[in-house]
Amino acid sequence: VLVRNRVFYVLSQHEDFSRLHQEHREAIATACQIRCLPGGSEASWEDVCVIMAVNGEVQLDLSTGPQHLLGASSDLHVFGMPNRELQMPLKLHALADSKIAVWQREDLESILTFHDFDGALEQHSKVRSLRSVFVFSTLSKHRLQRLARALEIETVKSGSRVFAQGDQGTHFYIIRKGAVSVEIDGCQKRRLGHADYFGERALLGNEVRSASITALEDTELWKMGKETFQEMMQGQCLDYLKDRISLQDTALTFKDLEFVRVIGRGGFGVVKMVRAKKTGVRYALKCVRKRDVVEKNMQDALLSELDILKEVDHPFIVKFVRSFRDERSVFFLTELVTGGELLDALDALGLLNHWQALFYTGCIVLALEFLHSRRIAYLDLKSENCLIDQQGYLKMIDFGIAQHITKTRYGPLKGTPVFMAPEMILGKGNSTVADLWSLGICLYEFVVGQFPFASNCSNRGQIFHQILRAPLRFPEWFYKQPMAEETMGLLRGLLSRDPKRRLGAGHEGYAKLKAHPFFKSLCWEKLLCREYDPPYIPATEKYAEDKSQPVNPKSVGKPLPTVEEEE
Structure with a gap:
């Protein structure tokens, strides 16, 4: 397993293989043949496309051309391309005890299904770019692949307009190469570069362009027309995408909103439900008092x-x-999430069975994976900060203490004590792996019904002492539950007091976490695409404020005060 993980990591760092979808890199890592070569030995192969030095150092001799050094003292770890066989005969000389991974053409063709590897990379780049677009991010891989095949290339010279503010929108664009400027009323607002996108609203409505787009350098764009898109996305799927894009109403002003009710309160102010007067779309409005902040x-x-x-x-x-x-x-x-807190679901369901725990833990894992890939540490993961939407899926809220982590961050102790990771308590700094500890606390709460540490403590010092010193124990009845061994194994990995050894940390990180036996019955793609039936679907709308009290009809439609628009 460790060798396969190392192969996957090297593929993930490779200029070409890194552009493939993760599941294809995982399949390629699994398909290789591993060979051990003692130092000083030689070996030869036929029909080989790709060779990797997993560890050690080897010299590669081809029938023609220069020799190639693979391994520890070389920047080169992988040699060859999937779409062509290496020249024969192929000989390897082990300069030290080494492990190598070898792929033959048939090993790779069964995975990639593309005779043209460049075409495979292009297709996967398109799918990955489409997946990053909020409107498309929950589509199945099959639908994304169909959309990707429909993308066409448009070349724009430096200084040329892609479209102008006020034009009728007809196409959606992804930047393949180059960069563009976004301009509103003649003023540059931001710069967009490789893999960024713009114009997606044109696919789902009849709006005019809200900004001008100008190429800052020679630029290549992938584009898709409205008619092509709507031919492929019909019925409920198209309606769902229209609902999602309604949240991106860039022309919305404060004057366009009207007050409906208060739905929550916090230390810095209140959260109100508001409604767009023209469209009827409802939102949550978090109101933060400047005085309290100062x-x-x-x-x-x-x-x-x-x-x-x-x-x-x-x-x-x-x-x-x-x-x-x-x-x-x-x-x-922000968007309005109407199903109440995850705690409401836990109250309704009681102790979660394996599938229920798998569903909610999986949702959190995907959200954390997204944040951590951007070096964002959430630092306040708990059931109260997870809401349930009208379809029964989870939404993480409240980024009040989240941080961008470019290196280990030190500062005041923040968060909810019982969910804090040991390294935070000890003042060793904040990092993304602290969230993995909190994930373990949440999962333990899901399946056992209490916290693993300090469940009966109210004193902060006692809580911290328990987190730092108390052993991780499970009640006797839990050992008899279905999937108990897998669940306890996952919890032991997440609740490691050594952050470097915590499950999900390190280079393999989420690939290793998501491959844990606890998740073996979960299809991550189906979860992201909302193809599972959630354990709990709210029958009515629920909010933290006055859940059981009716809305005061005299307050509905009340105008909001005049404010300044933020850039």
């Missing part, structure tokens, strides 16, 4: 939260729409 010296934290909310775009994370401000408050407008 008194608690949280200005930087507020700006950090805003930056992170603008960056994250994932099916299992609440969608940020835009921000506003006035003299007293800052306002964050």
Whole structure:
């Protein structure tokens, strides 16, 4: 297993193989033939396409051309291409005890199904780019592949317009190479580069362009027309995508909103349900008092939260729409999640069985994987910060203490004590692996009904002592539950007090975590595409504030105060 993991890691760092979808890299890593070569020995093969030095050092001799050194003292670890066999005869000289991975053509063709490897890379790049678009991110792989095949290439010279503000939208674009400028009323607002996208609203509506797009250098774009898209996406799927894109109403202003009710309260203010007057689309409006922020010296934290909310775009994370401000408050407008907290689902379901725990844990894993791939540590994972949408799927909220992690971050102790990782308590800094510890706490709570450490402690010092010292134990009855061994194995991995050894940490990270036997019956693709029936679907709307009380009809439709629009 360790050797296969090493093969997968090297493939992930390779210029060409890294562009393939992760599942294809995993399949390629599994398909290789592993050979051990003692130092000083020689070996030869036929019909070989690709050779990798997993460890050690080998010299590769071809019938013609120069010799190639693979391994420890060389930058080269992989030699060859899937779409052509290496020249024969092929000889290897082991300069030290070495392990090598070898692929023959038939090993790779059964996985890639492309005779043209460049074509395979191009297709996978298209699918990966489409997956990053919020509107398409929950589509199945099959649908994404169909969309990818429909993309055409358009070349734009430096300084040329792709389209102008006010034009009728007809195409959606992904930047294949180069960069463009986004301009509104003649002012540059931002720069977009490789794999960024724009114009997706043209596929689902009849709006005019809200900005101009100009090439900053010679640029290649993938594009798709509205008619082509709507021929492939019909019925409920098309309606679902239209609902998603309604959250991205860039023309929405504060004056377009009307108050409906208060749905939550916190230390910095309230969360209100508001409604767009023209469309009827409802949103959540988080109202943060500037005075409270200044008194608690949280200005930087507020700006950090805003930056992170603008960056994250994932099916299992609440969608940020835009921000506003006035003299007293800052306002964050997000999608409205109507099914209550995950705690409501836990109350309704009781102790979770394996499938139920698998479903909610899987949702959290996918959300954390997305955040951590962007070096964002959430740092406050708990059931109260996970909401349930109307379809029964999970949405993570509240990024108030989340951080961009470029290196280990040190600072004041933040978060909920019983969910804190040991390294945070010891002042060794914050990192993304702290979230994996909190994930373990959540899973233990799901299946056992209490916290693994300090479940009966109210004193902060006692809580921290338990987290740092108490052994991880399971009640006797739990050993008899279905999948108990797999669940306990996952929990032991997540609740490792050594962050470097915690399951999900390191280079293999989420590939290793998602391959754990606990998840063996879960298809990650189906979960992301919402193809499973959730364990709990809310029968009515639920909110933290006054769940059982009716909305005051006199307050509905009340205009909101005038504020300034944020850029």
